[in-house]
Amino acid sequence: MTLETKKSVFVELGKFLSQFSEGTSAKKSDVLYNDIFFDDFENLIHLSQSHNGWYTPEQVYFSIQSWAEALTEENLNKWLSAYTIDQNDNNSKNVALILAGNIPLVGFHDFLSVLITGNKALIKTSSNDQHLLPFLAKYLIAVDEDLKDKITFVEGKLENFDAVIATGSNNTSRYFEYYFKDKPSIIRKNRNSAAVLDGSETKEQLEDLGEDIFRYFGLGCRNVSKIFVPSGYTFDTLFEAIFKYQDVIHYEKYANNYDYNKAVFLMSNFKLLDNGFLTLKQDTSYASPISSVFYEFYENIDELQTRLEADSEQIQCIVSNGLIKNSTAFGETQKPQLWDYADNVDTITFLLTTK
Structure with missing residues (x-):
């Protein structure tokens, strides 16, 4: 052929x-x-x-x-x-x-x-x-x-x-x-994916971030499971924007994970932000359980860029409004192009050069 x-x-x-x-x-x-x-x-x-x-x-x-x-x-x-x-x-x-x-x-x-x-x-x-x-x-x-x-x-x-x-x-x-x-x-x-916010995001961008979080119930490596926000950031606007995804809680498998993971967090005395179908927990890990997203505060965007580069082997993609080099637009994580390779490993080159 x-x-x-x-x-x-x-x-x-x-x-x-x-x-x-x-x-x-x-x-x-x-x-x-x-x-x-x-x-x-x-x-x-x-x-x-x-x-x-x-x-x-x-x-x-x-x-x-x-x-x-x-x-x-x-x-x-x-x-x-x-x-x-x-x-x-x-x-x-x-x-x-x-x-x-x-x-x-x-x-x-x-x-x-x-x-x-x-x-x-x-x-x-x-x-x-x-x-x-x-x-x-x-x-x-x-x-x-x-x-x-x-x-x-x-x-x-x-x-x-x-x-x-x-x-x-x-x-x-x-x-x-x-x-x-x-x-x-x-x-x-x-691998997991992250988003970097600075507070200037529009409601539409935050709605699109909800797509990055909830598509496939958060099971994909391109789903956002970690959010970095500037010190003093409040999540009210984000919770308001993603409210359109509230029906996810009516799906039994997702609801079971939400109830279980929330209970585990609360029994461990972790502080949570909760809107009834998603919990936000301050945590340094990139891998959050289903129905939860971890977050961290940052002080300096350049220092955060350096950290993300150092952690690149844990990260599939990064969503931002141009804050981070080579980042993905809001709402686009689950729409990779043919030339967007998993783990940034060029599969075609591997197949062509392997003897």
Whole structure:
């Protein structure tokens, strides 16, 4: 398969995904194989919550739309223009993918990267996300049967691979690093995202910060779990702005976490700020539990910049109104571009340079 062929296949997938959105899914006449796949995918979206309680239709639709927006010819060309990729897959490798399952299709970028570089993907899905990616793989194979020999889902032990990309917790990463010590690898650990405020943010920006906090119930590494604010900052304006997200407390799994974590904090005599569906706790850690966000005060923005750079291996992305270099805009953390790599590790370069 040439690079242009592979890009065209993923553009077709993007067109397929663009049909699905909450409450307004509709078939388009120019999308390939809708007669085979459309209804089944719509049903799978609504069944996803039975497979993983956090995968509500709203969250799955959001993920699907994000990928529909990413998989365009323009985006693929812009992303891949920075690389020299073999047009004919002459140096194909078997790449093992060990995927996470914290948010829907979280491993899709690795899957895409392996295939677009002409390699073969040996995929071990998370038990929390076993259905969405295999379905999309079937659609891709329907569009171009040459992909059939390049995609394998593995249930047992991974064998006969040349490189590995594995995503897990800090604990599992130690196992991965030992087990795959003799293979070229990307091993991803826990990371969290932070926001830096200075009090000048508009109500709209703070509302968008709520999106960064609550999307996927806060389960993603790109969700904001830590906020830095200037000394003397009061959170009234923030609480007022994020009140639009109050319905999150009506979801049982989130509510259970809110009740449990709040009780643990209170029993430990921690001071909390609480609006009835989110607690704010002053804490130096970046990793807050579901339904809680940690915060810290800062005195000097330059000193904070230095600290964030020193802590970069703990941080996935930083949200600010331009206060921090290379920060992400409010409301955009869960809409990464194809060229926004997890942990800032260039997956394409890794795949192209691994022997």
